[in-house]
Amino acid sequence: MKELTFTEAIGRALQEEMRRDESVYLLGEDLRFFGAGMGSVRGLWEEFGDDRVMDSPISEAAILGTSVGAAAMGMRPVAEISFCDLFTVCFDQLYNQAAKLRYMSGGKQSVPLTVLTSAGGPIGGAAQHSQSLEALCVHCPGLKVVFPSMPHDAYGLLKSSIRDNNPVVFFGHKLLYMVPDIKGPVPDEEFLIPLGKADVKREGKDVTVIAYGFMVYKALAAAEKLSQEGIEVEVVDPRTLSPLDTGTLANSVKKTHKAVVVHEAPKTGGFGAELVAVLTEESFDYLDAPILRVAAPDTPIPFSPPMEQFYFPNEDRIVEGVKKVLGG
Amino acid sequence: MTTEAGGLTNEQLVDMYRKMILVRAFEERAAEEFARGVLPGFIHLSVGQEAVAVGAIHGLRRDDFISPTHRGHGWLIVKGLPLRQIAGEMLGRKTGVCAGKGCSFHMGDLDLGIFLINGILGSSSPIAAGSALVMKKRGTDQVHVCGFGDGQSSLGSIHEAMNFASVHKLPVVWLCENNLYGMSTSASVGVCVEDIADRAKGYGFPGVVVDGNDVIAVYETVQEAVKRARRGEGPTLVECKTYRWRGHFEGDPQPYRSPEEVAEWKAKDPIARLKKQLMAQDILTEELSETVIRDVAEQVDTAWKEAWDDPLPAPEDALTDVFAP
Numbered sequence: 141m142k143e144l145t146f147t148e149a150i151g152r153a154l155q156e157e158m159r160r161d162e163s164v165y166l167l168g169e170d171l172r173f174f175g176a177g178m179g180s181v182r183g184l185w186e187e188f189g190d191d192r193v194m195d196s197p198i199s200e201a202a203i204l205g206t207s208v209g210a211a212a213m214g215m216r217p218v219a220e221i222s223f224c225d226l227f228t229v230c231f232d233q234l235y236n237q238a239a240k241l242r243y244m245s246g247g248k249q250s251v252p253l254t255v256l257t258s259a260g261g262p263i264g265g266a267a268q269h270s271q272s273l274e275a276l277c278v279h280c281p282g283l284k285v286v287f288p289s290m291p292h293d294a295y296g297l298l299k300s301s302i303r304d305n306n307p308v309v310f311f312g313h314k315l316l317y318m319v320p321d322i323k324g325p326v327p328d329e330e331f332l333i334p335l336g337k338a339d340v341k342r343e344g345k346d347v348t349v350i351a352y353g354f355m356v357y358k359a360l361a362a363a364e365k366l367s368q369e370g371i372e373v374e375v376v377d378p379r380t381l382s383p384l385d386t387g388t389l390a391n392s393v394k395k396t397h398k399a400v401v402v403h404e405a406p407k408t409g410g411f412g413a414e415l416v417a418v419l420t421e422e423s424f425d426y427l428d429a430p431i432l433r434v435a436a437p438d439t440p441i442p443f444s445p446p447m448e449q450f451y452f453p454n455e456d457r458i459v460e461g462v463k464k465v466l467g468g
Numbered sequence: 469m470t471t472e473a474g475g476l477t478n479e480q481l482v483d484m485y486r487k488m489i490l491v492r493a494f495e496e497r498a499a500e501e502f503a504r505g506v507l508p509g510f511i512h513l514s515v516g517q518e519a520v521a522v523g524a525i526h527g528l529r530r531d532d533f534i535s536p537t538h539r540g541h542g543w544l545i546v547k548g549l550p551l552r553q554i555a556g557e558m559l560g561r562k563t564g565v566c567a568g569k570g571c572s573f574h575m576g577d578l579d580l581g582i583f584l585i586n587g588i589l590g591s592s593s594p595i596a597a598g599s600a601l602v603m604k605k606r607g608t609d610q611v612h613v614c615g616f617g618d619g620q621s622s623l624g625s626i627h628e629a630m631n632f633a634s635v636h637k638l639p640v641v642w643l644c645e646n647n648l649y650g651m652s653t654s655a656s657v658g659v660c661v662e663d664i665a666d667r668a669k670g671y672g673f674p675g676v677v678v679d680g681n682d683v684i685a686v687y688e689t690v691q692e693a694v695k696r697a698r699r700g701e702g703p704t705l706v707e708c709k710t711y712r713w714r715g716h717f718e719g720d721p722q723p724y725r726s727p728e729e730v731a732e733w734k735a736k737d738p739i740a741r742l743k744k745q746l747m748a749q750d751i752l753t754e755e756l757s758e759t760v761i762r763d764v765a766e767q768v769d770t771a772w773k774e775a776w777d778d779p780l781p782a783p784e785d786a787l788t789d790v791f792a793p
């Protein structure tokens with residue numbers, strides 16, 4: 141079994157799916173020379189050429205819009221939007237077109253489209269290049285939303301996303317793309333991970349921490365710290381935010397009776413609010429304390445390092461949150 | 469026998485005449501239904517613009533694709549969508565083309581080469597470019613005709629789509645239906661150029677202006693663009709100058725234009741114009757015209773009656789068709 145970076149896992153999944161299915165092609169900015177803004181598709185142009193690794197003009201609405209049209213015509217495009225912050229200039233194609241064509245056609249059309257994008261920080265990207273816009277996508281019926289943390293999950297989920305007959309927004313955290321020493325084991329044999337299945341990343345009996353994307357690493361670090369104090373944290377990674385595996389999340393909370401949800405987007409209206417609501421509906425009688433959110437403050441993302449470090453949730457804040465729900 | 473009119477046979481010309489009458493009769497019936505207060509939602513009618521729909525779509529093949537505008541009933545009809553399914557959708561019937569989940573301005577059927585009409589102006593354009601990209605990838609000689617209005621021409625997504633389509637030499641015909649108003653905004657104050665076709669220059673493909681009330685001229689011009697696209701030479705922008713007789717939506721009080729202006733354009737009725745032309749060439753007689761009008765009226769009446777008798781969806785049908793299996 142090889143240790144792969146997140147980027148390598150994405151690249152392998154794309155390569156295999158493109159070899160397997162001629163209708164899969166990539167469209168985005170700077171794919172040929174840079175492998176997209178995050179380097180996630182590096183090396184694919186050399187194998188597949190211009191026809192299947194298509195460089196686009198700087199036209200996000202055209203990238204997504206042509207992909208919607210091509211998907212409706214039976215292709216399986218992977219549209220690369222380097223930063224999810226750029227969704228704002230092509231959001232119509234995601235929200236009003238990709239997500240709605242099947243419904244508005246009375247179930248006749250489908251849009252098998254994968255939108256590959258990045259989220260998060262801190263990378264010194266400030267307010268317009270560091271956001272995590274997953275909650276906006278989850279709030280749109282007709283879209284599926286994937287936000288894996290581990291290379292293993294990224295590989296299996298991207299393959300499933302490409303084979304899905306619906307539009308899937310696939311978020312990868314920027315630090316996972318950028319930091320080469322974050323690696324994880326990925327089996328050499330091909331495998332798929334179905335959308336909508338959460339994964340327990342660490343078992344524990346005292347409190348459940350639900351986190352996704354880069355925050356899973358922070359949650360695991362916090363769990364390690366807390367275990368030295370005798371507190372056993374269960375870390376659950378939903379991996380897919382929509383559809384959400386409410387069963388696995390609720391079962392963990394039914395076992396631990398306490399939960400902290402973590403994300404790096406602003407707290408208000410974030411996906412954490414949905415997690416809290418779901419867990420309250422599914423497991424209220426089992427809860428010993430209110431569920432707590434650890435999230436970014438409700439401000440745009442600052443640039444200067446001291447402010448930026450302060451902005452993003454970290455393991456200390458998760459530790460604090462856990463102690464709070466434990467009544468400490 | 470063919471005329472000088474783009475190689476059209478007499479039968480084809482009479483057929484185009486019939487289609488124009490059909491589009492108008494269908495929409496006038498829709499206006500009546502709306503006036504009775506029995507149509508849900510809102511509708512945009514193209515009465516007065518029939519020469520564009522018929523001229524542009526009549527010559528397309530079954531396997532060509534179109535993206536009609538929100539004023540698109542005519543495009544749907546000419547591309548072959550059954551009247552009953554159109555009326556059914558407008559009435560929110562389960563048997564409507566989108567099973568009651570679309571509405572007047574979201575209708576379409578890919579099996580007939582019709583992308584869903586878009587409620588978001590301009591957004592059909594990148595989608596049409598994507599459809600044309602697939603045609604190019606597959607090496608077919610299909611074309612995609614994408615409609616937009618003078619109002620929509622100001623939208624950014626149209627710019628992105630036209631640039632993209634030109635860069636890749638895609639088989640798209642951009643068909644601008646300039647009816648002089650974007651809702652209440654006159655093109656004279658909403659569009660910075662006299663001819664929207666001039667913008668084609670900035671994208672590196674031809675832009676052509678045509679009298680949008682002359683169905684034969686529209687047909688010939690669009691067919692030139694279609695042939696160019698089929699040859700792999702890329703997009704063309706065809707701007708049809710026309711006029712909508714009715715408001716932007718049914719019930720529009722139209723404070724933005726004068727009755728004189730409307731009357732002036734009604735005098736340029738594209739149907740009367742074709743009738744005169746065909747009669748002068750002995751292709752059409754008053755008797756044949758009467759027969760066409762009578763047959764069409766019956767066809768329209770039957771379609772609306774059948775649609776009225778069609779079942780409504782069950783309330784919980786609202787919960788299906790969100791995702792494909």
